[in-house]
Structure formats: C-alpha cells, structure tokens
Amino acid sequence: MSDNSWKTAITDIGPGKIAVRGHDITEVMEKMSYAEAVYLILKGELPSKAEAELMNAILVSSIDHGASPPSVLAARTVMSGGNSLNAAMAGGVLVIGDTHGGAIENAARIMQEWAKKSGDATEIAAELVGWLKESKTRMPGFGHRLHKIDPRTAKLFEIADRNGYGGKHIKLCRAIERALEKILGKQLPINVDGAIAAVISDMGFDWRLGKGFFIISRTPGLLAHVYEEMTRERPMRKLGPPPYEYDGPT
Ligand SMILES: CC(C)(COP(=O)(O)OP(=O)(O)OC[C@H]1O[C@@H](n2cnc3c(N)ncnc32)[C@H](O)[C@@H]1OP(=O)(O)O)[C@@H](O)C(=O)NCCC(=O)NCCS
Structure with missing residues (x-):
C-alpha cells in the first residue's frame, strides 16, 4: 500500500x-x-438489548411531527417549485438546525460537559441553570410550543427505566427540568431532542453525532411529505400553515 x-x-x-x-x-x-x-x-x-430497544425508540420518535415544522415546509416548498425529489429532501434536511431537531447536538454537548463535574445531579443542574440565567441563554432540549409533556420523552425514559438503563446524563437531564422550574420559574418540559441527547450521551455517543440522529429519524417523514406534495398538490401553490388540515386515518 x-x-x-x-x-x-x-x-x-x-x-x-x-x-x-x-x-x-x-x-x-x-x-x-x-x-x-x-x-x-x-x-x-x-x-445490548436495552440499547437496541432505545435506538429503535429514538429512530421512531422523531419520524414526523405534522406539516408545520420548518424542515417539512422547506421540503414541500422545494417540491412545489418544480424540483426533483432529492432536491426537496435536501432542502428539508438543510433546515434542521439548532432550534429544530438539531437541539440534540448542543443539549448533548452541555450534558456531557456538565455531567463530568463533581456533585450530584441536582447540584450540577442548579449551577448550570444559574449560568444559563446569568448569560440569558436557553437550555437546548427543553420547552415545546405544543406539548406540556412531550409524549416521546416520557416513552424514551420509560423504555430506559424498564431496562434498568439510565446513567448520569438521564439523571442530569431530569434534574435540569426541575431546576429550570425552580430557578427560572418556568415549566419547560424535556422535549424529544433533550431526551434523545440524554439517552445517546448515556449510550456513550459523541455529541457531535446529535443532529445525525434526528436526520436519520426524520428522513422517512420528509420523504412522505415530499411524495404527498408531488402527488396530491398543485405545483407552486401558496404554501405554509395556517391553515392546514389533517385528513388521514384517525
Ligand atoms: C422550542 C421553543 C422554541 C418553544 O418556545 P415557545 O414555547 O414558543 O416559547 P418562547 O420562545 O415564546 O419563550 C417563552 C419564554 O420561555 C423561555 N424559554 C423557552 N425555552 C427555553 C429554554 N429551553 N431554556 C430557557 N428558557 C426558555 C424564553 O426565554 C421566554 O422567556 P421570557 O418570556 O422571559 O422572554 C423553545 O422552548 C426553545 O427555544 N427551546 C430550546 C430549543 C429546542 O429545544 N428546540 C427543539 C424543539 S423540539
């Protein structure tokens, strides 16, 4: 060679x-x-069996979230503009950023850095949220426009608990949610990005893979939207909610 x-x-x-x-x-x-x-x-x-179950749950959890997320609107807009399927898919993936889907990356980075500190999860979370408050920074992976409790988060953590799987990052993630409420006085539920960040951190994945997990999970959803746009809608239609209506199976 x-x-x-x-x-x-x-x-x-x-x-x-x-x-x-x-x-x-x-x-x-x-x-x-x-x-x-x-x-x-x-x-x-x-x-392991637990990791296989969790990985499956992660990939299923973010497969789609309706027609309003920016990545779906972008993918449908590119399709509607008369472009190819691959251009529309790429358009959707390009929109996945720090506040949409990509929050996994920064949430996992913060959790992995702060979980190394000494002290229990409650103490570390209090220090972290104090720092967020002072620097007027949002904690990625927390808060949701629609869900008061994100059902995907609850299920991911339930699967982890059921398998006796849950290390320092899941503990810290739960403690951050409590500290956000106590210190900021705001109920900011762990969203699916935050839960995935905690789980992949406990699995030992590098935070730099974070956005990748969301991209793998959401790609089938984007494809379904692009195909629906291609086969069901008029070209160059006026696009974007509101209003849009769901008329699929209940
Ligand atoms: C997801 C998100 C955009 C939803 O926001 P929203 O419900 O529309 O709430 P707003 O942006 O109007 O914020 C309302 C208040 O809560 C605060 N807030 C919202 N999310 C916060 C977070 N993650 N950390 C700290 N504060 C937060 C805002 O600073 C704002 O405070 P103010 O009223 O004192 O100005 C928001 O929670 C967020 O930015 N989260 C972090 C990014 C993230 O996890 N994205 C993935 C979403 S699945």
Missing part, C-alpha cells in the same frame, strides 16, 4: 463481500433490525 493511502474502519468490501464493522452484511440483514444496524455502524459495536 502506498504512503498516501487512507484508512476506514467502517465497511470492508471485496468481490462478493461486504462486512460492516466486521459483520457480514447478509448476517446483519438476517439478524438485525435497522435500528441495531444503525447502532453498529455508528458505534462500531453491537448494542
């Missing part, structure tokens, strides 16, 4: 051979769910 060759540790390929992180693709196809394969390719190791 020449000196300027580069290396990858992800997938080994050769004639008739594809091995993802050392696992033959045909075995992965036979034995693993999509969520388990995502865990394997990102982490480089097989998930």
